Amino acid sequence: MAPTARKASESAGKGEAVIGWKLDRGQRDALLERFPPTYPNLDADHVTLRTGASRRASLPQENEGEMIGRSDDGRGVEAMVVRIAGTTDRPDGSIYHITWSLKDGREAKESNDVIAEQGWVDLDEPARISLKPSRWPRT
Numbered sequence: 001m002a003p004t005a006r007k008a009s010e011s012a013g014k015g016e017a018v019i020g021w022k023l024d025r026g027q028r029d030a031l032l033e034r035f036p037p038t039y040p041n042l043d044a045d046h047v048t049l050r051t052g053a054s055r056r057a058s059l060p061q062e063n064e065g066e067m068i069g070r071s072d073d074g075r076g077v078e079a080m081v082v083r084i085a086g087t088t089d090r091p092d093g094s095i096y097h098i099t100w101s102l103k104d105g106r107e108a109k110e111s112n113d114v115i116a117e118q119g120w121v122d123l124d125e126p127a128r129i130s131l132k133p134s135r136w137p138r139t
Contacts, residue, residue, distance in 0.1 A: 004090050005060040013054030016138050020049040021060070021084075021131035023098060023107055033125060035070070037101030038078045043108050047082050047096050047131060051138055059133035064066060067098070067127040069120035071111070076103025079111035081120045082129070085103075 023031075028044055037044070049060055062085050069081035069088075081088055082096040090096050095115045099108035 003058050003061060005062055007058075013057055014052060015054040015057070017053045017055045017057060017135050018048055018051050018138050019053045019059060019133075019135050020059050020133040021062070021065070022136075023046045023047070024030070024132060025129035027130055031067070031129070034127065035067070035123075036082065039076055039101035039103040039106075041102040041104065041106075043099040043102060045098070046134065046136075047084065047098055049090065050092065053135070055135070057135065060137060061133070063131055063133065065096070065129050065131050067123060067129055069122050070100075070124045071097070071118060071120040073113045073114045073118065076106040077110045078102070079115060079120075081115065083126075084131070106112055 065084040066083045067080045068083050072078045078100045079097045081101050082098060084096050088095050094112045097111055097115060099111045
């Protein structure tokens with residue numbers, strides 16, 4: 001059985017991989033229609049659990065979550081806050097999220113700072129999402 005997110009993060013070792021969850025591709029289009037992106041560069045790809053993980057790190061067991069909030073700095077970074085296994089708190093102290101859209105010159109990793117600095121606005125109705133436990137190279 002795969003470990004919980006916290007256990008997967010704690011045992012991930014060190015390396016050049018990222019572990020987390022990819023957004024279900026079949027659901028992505030419907031979510032983008034329901035929550036139109038603010039900026040021209042779409043991301044809407046994944047939820048990070050841990051960066052700098054070993055290429056052999058175990059993947060988390062959770063396979064669903066809820067988009068519960070939105071954060072936008074008004075200058076080019078938009079992110080959707082995600083709750084997984086009852087929490088928005090990532091083991092590293094940041095918040096689970098999906099970078100939703102970006103303006104030219106902005107980077108997905110900036111979503112962490114935007115959420116930390118200004119928080120988020122609750123969505124009118126949470127959106128259940130299917131997530132695929134995944135590993136990918138750190139860019």
